[in-house]
Amino acid sequence: MSLPIHLQNYLNDLSIQKPKELSLNFVASLQNNHQAQYSFNNLAVVLGETISLNTLEISKKIVTNGLGGYCFEHNKLTYDLLQTLGYSVHLKLARVLNNQDKQVARTHRITLMDFANKTYLIDTGFGAYSPNAPVLLQENIDQAIGSEIYRIIKMVNTKTSVVEYDLQIIKDNQFYTLYRFDLAHYNEADCDAGHFFSHKYPEAGFVNNLVISLKNNNQVIAIKNQYFLTRVNKEEKATLISDSPTLHSLLTHNFSLTIDKAITDHLFDRFIKGKINNEKETPYKKSAS
Template sequence: MTLSTGLQNYLDDLALTHESELSLDFVSALQNKHIAKYSFNSLAVVLGEDLPLDTENLSHKIVSQGLGGYCFEHNKLTYELLSSLGYDVQLKLARVLYNQEKKAPRTHRVSLVKLKGETYLVDTGFGAYGPSLPLSLELDKEQSIGGETYRIISLSEQKQLDTLEYDVQIFKGGEFFTLYRFDLADYSDADCQLSHFFSHKYPEAGFVNNLVVSLKNDEVIIALKNHELLTRFTDETGQRTELTEQVNSADALHNILTESFGLALDQVITTHLFERFLVPKLGH
């Protein structure tokens, strides 16, 4: 099976090889390595850059340049690789809720992979609280991944997989916290283009108005939102611990973006980002 140049670069960059047999091990390694290497961020959005969603441009931006991106970029690249390798993968859209009952637009893209009679949710583009391994689409099953506990619940009393909507939840602060809600409707790239346009062009969209960057592996999560830097890790007792600090200078922001997140950014850009997104929050 011959992959496009961009998809082959993606596979090679994660040091993955794919055998002829489709396997959950490969899908798991792909998701885990992707999330650990490529940052989730709104940088291109807040800098007003073009965000094409074709595979070659996505591979160049995320893989070759190491600039990361957000869900419509990360999950599109993952979807296209899995599809090209012969996996039964379906595109789904979700409403980001963050534990609020609201009529949120479908601004999050995920994938469902069907493998050997089972269905898995694969998401390489949700950021700090997203799962770093596939979630089995088994209702109410608590699933431990990278020090976190997740579950998928149905909003229907029927408790069947053909019901309308499902919540993806993480155990946080002593209770389950809803991250996003998805359904099993048939979606296409055309639907994604609409949601993608809203997410990076609508004046009131979250990514347009916030500097967001995160990176996570099985040991630690680092997440920046404007002036606050969160570090979440498992301590010596096995408990999840969160530390939050303020980013108080352009130099500090530059060091975090370049060293902690590995983003190749000029000082003038980080100074602009500091003045635009951090200064108003800090009250300077």
């Protein structure tokens, strides 16, 4: 069976062959290559652009035009490819916690995949902390993925008996909760609601921060507002973005984004200029996703 042209283009662009048989190795290669090539970013959000969740439009934006995107785009593209290839995949939504116990909406799209009588978490859209290989849905085991250590823990609400799961990563030598998900059924309409909140609600994180990242097995590069962040084999470094030309060079060279200098000036003035002298907290202690 041949793939639709937009999904075949996706594979071709990542230099991955359509698998002759389904395997975890293929999914891991897809995740790693995807995150190394297509930036996680919220540029379309902060620039007030229309963000379509139609797979053809996502493929055009991410694959053809190389503009990257955020979770509802990245994980929709990956989900549709895996489903078309014959993998047993299920759409889920998660609450982004960033190691805080707080009430938040389900604004992160992920995929659960059943394979060989086991279930795995697949995520190509969580930026700097996104796992770039399948995470086994098994409780309380450390899972080495690239240079990161992940684990999944079960959370049971004692009042309602609702079961949820936390995806955690080792950060600063201890486990840090990234997000919480459950096994309920979700559909594309649920994604539309989370997507609308994420890019239109005035107080949403992606509306008020500049976030960009690329990741492979050993290295992460990211921008979080006024800082350029790098993580190589767990060694972290933050460099202040001092002016608009520096930001433009990072966007065009490090992240391979085509962007006008006038837009870069706007981004610098809006997200960086006023914060350069006010940041007191080491930035990588915050989420870069």
